Amino acid sequence: xxxxxxxxxxxxxxxxxxxxxxxxxxxxxxxxxxxxxxxxxxxxxxxxxxxxxxxxxxxxxxxxxxxxxxxxxxxxxxxxxxxxxxxxxxxxxxxxxxxxxxxxxxxxxxxxxxxxxxxxxxxxxxxxxxxxxxxxxxxxxxxxxxxxxxxxxxxxxxxxxxxxxxxxxxxxxxxxxxxxxxxxxxxxxxx
Amino acid sequence: xxxxxxxxxxxxxxxxxxxxxxxxxxxxxxxxxxxxxxxxxxxxxxxxxxxxxxxxxxxxxxxxxxxxxxxxxxxxxxxxxxxxxxxxxxxxxxxxxxxxxxxxxxxxxxxxxxxxxxxxxxxxxxxxxxxxxxxxxxxxxxxxxxxxxxxxxxxxxxxxxxxxxxx
Numbered sequence: 001x002x003x004x005x006x007x008x009x010x011x012x013x014x015x016x017x018x019x020x021x022x023x024x025x026x027x028x029x030x031x032x033x034x035x036x037x038x039x040x041x042x043x044x045x046x047x048x049x050x051x052x053x054x055x056x057x058x059x060x061x062x063x064x065x066x067x068x069x070x071x072x073x074x075x076x077x078x079x080x081x082x083x084x085x086x087x088x089x090x091x092x093x094x095x096x097x098x099x100x101x102x103x104x105x106x107x108x109x110x111x112x113x114x115x116x117x118x119x120x121x122x123x124x125x126x127x128x129x130x131x132x133x134x135x136x137x138x139x140x141x142x143x144x145x146x147x148x149x150x151x152x153x154x155x156x157x158x159x160x161x162x163x164x165x166x167x168x169x170x171x172x173x174x175x176x177x178x179x180x181x182x183x184x185x186x187x188x189x190x191x
Numbered sequence: 192x193x194x195x196x197x198x199x200x201x202x203x204x205x206x207x208x209x210x211x212x213x214x215x216x217x218x219x220x221x222x223x224x225x226x227x228x229x230x231x232x233x234x235x236x237x238x239x240x241x242x243x244x245x246x247x248x249x250x251x252x253x254x255x256x257x258x259x260x261x262x263x264x265x266x267x268x269x270x271x272x273x274x275x276x277x278x279x280x281x282x283x284x285x286x287x288x289x290x291x292x293x294x295x296x297x298x299x300x301x302x303x304x305x306x307x308x309x310x311x312x313x314x315x316x317x318x319x320x321x322x323x324x325x326x327x328x329x330x331x332x333x334x335x336x337x338x339x340x341x342x343x344x345x346x347x348x349x350x351x352x353x354x355x356x357x358x
Binding site (some may be wrong): 035036037038039040043044046048064077078079080082083084085086087088094095096097098099148150151152155158159166 | 223233235261265267276338341349
């Protein structure tokens, strides 16, 4: 009777403590961040991918791919959208930065990037999806310029347009002043 | 049997001896830095380089960025990318030198770190230079402010002249 309960309890504990075996191995968490204050058409958008290995073993043959920037809608001006890391040690992180330029304005949904990796002692390929920055509005360049540029040409045009209203009265006054002085002088001489 | 073992051992030894670190490294690089700091929160520095070794070896590379050692990402055949970001307020313009190390260099760096020596004492495989010409942070003087100042000066002269004339 006691032997039976003892074996049952032993079996229960054996299963309960089985868990640590599942968590050994690499585990990558990927964060995808857009480091922009404003998203403007034809201007840089910086994307930073950070891969954190929170597992207990090194991740080997890590391939990071981002298919969310279609070449029809974005130009890649710095970096590459797919990168490979030979090895990411456990409890460490690596980062990868790409700069793209949108060709069109409008709402755009920034989707996840994908990272595939293996453990050094197994051939099972693990997949990790990055965080999704979500939907962003890419402003048309015309609207951005209207709000943020320094408008120096506009100010120059303004000064050119206001100069007549200042210069014409000044010129009229000056011409009448000189005429008056010319008239006054002969009478003084006559004295 | 022992003869075969001896031959195999010799061959193994020879192949490991051939697996040396990169000899005669040649680097060609292109770099990119963001130059408009008004729309981004961090400046990105990206260097794209190809490394050609004399003995055709392409081992894992590591880079030293701002005192930290990071792995270099592989983006193509012999093509590598080193990238990092810095806050716009603390970023300085000028040349940034990134030192590239191979496996042996990385081991030497770790040893130097453990011994407490500086990382500058370890010889790098090669260096990559990223030139940051400085980022545009907005105009120094707002054009509206300049327009206001000029119009106030003109108004001052006009009013003082008028008072002088009518007095």
